[in-house]
Amino acid sequence: MATVPAEPGGDHPMLIGVLGGGQLGRMLALAGVPLGLSFRFLDPLADASAAALGEHVACAWDDAAGVAAFADGLDLATFEFENVPLATAAAVAARVPLRPGTAALAAKQDRLDEKRLLRALGIPVADFLAVDDRASLDRAVAALGLPAVLKTRRDGYDGKGQALLRTPGDLAPAWTALGGRPLILERFVPFVRELSVVAVRALDGDQVFYPLVENHHRGGILRRTVAPAPDVGALQAEAQAHAGRLLVHLDYVGALAIEFFAHDGHLIANEFAPRVHNSGHWSIEGATTSQFANHLRAIAGLPLGSTAARGHCVMLNLIGDRPDPAAVLAVPGAHFHHYGKAARPGRKVGHLTVVADSAAEAAHNAQRLLALVDDPAPAR
Amino acid sequence: MATVPAEPGGDHPMLIGVLGGGQLGRMLALAGVPLGLSFRFLDPLADASAAALGEHVACAWDDAAGVAAFADGLDLATFEFENVPLATAAAVAARVPLRPGTAALAAKQDRLDEKRLLRALGIPVADFLAVDDRASLDRAVAALGLPAVLKTRRDGYDGKGQALLRTPGDLAPAWTALGGRPLILERFVPFVRELSVVAVRALDGDQVFYPLVENHHRGGILRRTVAPAPDVGALQAEAQAHAGRLLVHLDYVGALAIEFFAHDGHLIANEFAPRVHNSGHWSIEGATTSQFANHLRAIAGLPLGSTAARGHCVMLNLIGDRPDPAAVLAVPGAHFHHYGKAARPGRKVGHLTVVADSAAEAAHNAQRLLALVDDPAPAR
Numbered sequence: 001m002a003t004v005p006a007e008p009g010g011d012h013p014m015l016i017g018v019l020g021g022g023q024l025g026r027m028l029a030l031a032g033v034p035l036g037l038s039f040r041f042l043d044p045l046a047d048a049s050a051a052a053l054g055e056h057v058a059c060a061w062d063d064a065a066g067v068a069a070f071a072d073g074l075d076l077a078t079f080e081f082e083n084v085p086l087a088t089a090a091a092v093a094a095r096v097p098l099r100p101g102t103a104a105l106a107a108k109q110d111r112l113d114e115k116r117l118l119r120a121l122g123i124p125v126a127d128f129l130a131v132d133d134r135a136s137l138d139r140a141v142a143a144l145g146l147p148a149v150l151k152t153r154r155d156g157y158d159g160k161g162q163a164l165l166r167t168p169g170d171l172a173p174a175w176t177a178l179g180g181r182p183l184i185l186e187r188f189v190p191f192v193r194e195l196s197v198v199a200v201r202a203l204d205g206d207q208v209f210y211p212l213v214e215n216h217h218r219g220g221i222l223r224r225t226v227a228p229a230p231d232v233g234a235l236q237a238e239a240q241a242h243a244g245r246l247l248v249h250l251d252y253v254g255a256l257a258i259e260f261f262a263h264d265g266h267l268i269a270n271e272f273a274p275r276v277h278n279s280g281h282w283s284i285e286g287a288t289t290s291q292f293a294n295h296l297r298a299i300a301g302l303p304l305g306s307t308a309a310r311g312h313c314v315m316l317n318l319i320g321d322r323p324d325p326a327a328v329l330a331v332p333g334a335h336f337h338h339y340g341k342a343a344r345p346g347r348k349v350g351h352l353t354v355v356a357d358s359a360a361e362a363a364h365n366a367q368r369l370l371a372l373v374d375d376p377a378p379a380r
Numbered sequence: 381m382a383t384v385p386a387e388p389g390g391d392h393p394m395l396i397g398v399l400g401g402g403q404l405g406r407m408l409a410l411a412g413v414p415l416g417l418s419f420r421f422l423d424p425l426a427d428a429s430a431a432a433l434g435e436h437v438a439c440a441w442d443d444a445a446g447v448a449a450f451a452d453g454l455d456l457a458t459f460e461f462e463n464v465p466l467a468t469a470a471a472v473a474a475r476v477p478l479r480p481g482t483a484a485l486a487a488k489q490d491r492l493d494e495k496r497l498l499r500a501l502g503i504p505v506a507d508f509l510a511v512d513d514r515a516s517l518d519r520a521v522a523a524l525g526l527p528a529v530l531k532t533r534r535d536g537y538d539g540k541g542q543a544l545l546r547t548p549g550d551l552a553p554a555w556t557a558l559g560g561r562p563l564i565l566e567r568f569v570p571f572v573r574e575l576s577v578v579a580v581r582a583l584d585g586d587q588v589f590y591p592l593v594e595n596h597h598r599g600g601i602l603r604r605t606v607a608p609a610p611d612v613g614a615l616q617a618e619a620q621a622h623a624g625r626l627l628v629h630l631d632y633v634g635a636l637a638i639e640f641f642a643h644d645g646h647l648i649a650n651e652f653a654p655r656v657h658n659s660g661h662w663s664i665e666g667a668t669t670s671q672f673a674n675h676l677r678a679i680a681g682l683p684l685g686s687t688a689a690r691g692h693c694v695m696l697n698l699i700g701d702r703p704d705p706a707a708v709l710a711v712p713g714a715h716f717h718h719y720g721k722a723a724r725p726g727r728k729v730g731h732l733t734v735v736a737d738s739a740a741e742a743a744h745n746a747q748r749l750l751a752l753v754d755d756p757a758p759a760r
Contacts, residue, residue, distance in 0.1 A: 030410055033720075036716070036720065302705055302709050303709045306713065325415065326682050326683060329685060332686060333686065338415060
């Protein structure tokens, strides 16, 4: 029987392979099914969040046979987890188009490489130095001054693998906690606020940018995003210029986020994520086209959609526990996003979005949601 | 091991059984997964549209063992197909809560019962008479006059099983086509336009109503919906009063649609659908809460969400073929909805929605989409 090449919207659904099957994969699938796409996820977790919405290959990242089975028959592949081993990504890319490509993963997996790349592209970053042993930590602190932030170069996320050094007395305990691995010391930026941008580049090079959003963290984990961020003025254009250079340099296809510190009227990049991003979840209800739909449009070779905000949003992460959905949904304009993950302390298990016509109304209703989230029901 | 009752948003996902696995089931699942719901569909079709998003029991409607297997372990059930045999629905309802209940199905499955119910509730309908044989057809035509519409009482949809009688010469061919089954003759309403409303009733009796929308048909099949309908004035309140009475009478839980003819400044009900409805698809992008999310909120005992329109929408059904998604998505504000069904003449295989800030802009962009749809690419 002759095979017909799959195309979006055609009778033969395009099968997208996703490296990683967490909530980002789940939300990609929710956005992709209406486009006529179907999904296969590679994730070692047996109860991966995205598994409800497609095939699931539950093998280790370095299981060559499992990875080959994952890649077999895909039309194209993408990733939703930036710590996919490069060898795994390369094995997939050898069989099917991987978008974005391995260059984006490679640029991101080591914080030192990441900072060097950003600086080389003219995107401001805090001063930084590599730290490989105790002596180089002392030299780096002498050169950059305190306060500073010591971070592992690999596998850090959600504030893990970081230590803030305020005084010389903080060095020894920080070294005890983090030493022995490749590290980076970064000058602490006394920022006013954290802003982030999601940018999307199409297969034909077209670029779109979502409005800057304002992020608030708790315990190193994103807790709340206000979208669009108020009073950004010229920072929107600055963010787009920075993101655009990074997209082009990486010959990027898909969605990418950059987190910035707003400092002294300008943006200082903290890090980028070569994937859809937690600070873009508001776009599901709050933008004409969600970051998930636009990522899929990009990798499938379709035109990108408008990133314009529709009203004002606040997004709240649900960390460790989920509130009663009946209480959440009684709040005007509130939407519940359940990740299908068991509740555990510190784990992102869902998010809430509230949409309103004005920023004040969104903030008011977000306060009602925060009250539910900060005083959670007893753990189930 | 102790079992924990499932609740929306809890760690034990609530499993919803859906009788029918077409595109309505598919869109219910897309709205329900973020609420922490999971789905099982009963549909005889092996390639049911919704099967990609949940378990699929592919048995005949009258397969008692299959229906029992479908019902086993559900937390609750609903239907997305109004011609589910009553015995099947009753068998499910005997095991798990069925929302809406069998009363709504029973009231709908025979057009004569449906019209009698609407009239009894004070909801205006065109004059009608039962037609059981050739002689009663002649008597009905004499009583109601021409033009009139002869319809089968059961299993009609999308204009099938209907004949418009303009002159006495139309009776014989209509009888040849439709006779031998229970029929109904309805006086033809010289309507200005068709409007429909989707109403939702919560488990606690709360009611919400979407804005009236304006429907345009082609060949008896809904082709295009404009939402909200322009210039409805007092008709919105009239529609809500009618729908509200029907909801209460049926002790209804979930979404229900009523199609009306606008005639002489008032609404005349044509039919109702005890389910989410094609004329409500615009609400996915065009309303604060979609009809699918609100149906699920209702049956799961959650508070209903706002039905307010977000801007202006046009929804176009894709009938028989799908246009190139790249061309569709190049139109500003356009969204593609693929039903995962093979293209076949006369079959609803997807829909497009275009959203804009003004009715004029939505209409303009809908014209661009119509041009793609009316001049389809060669059949794949």
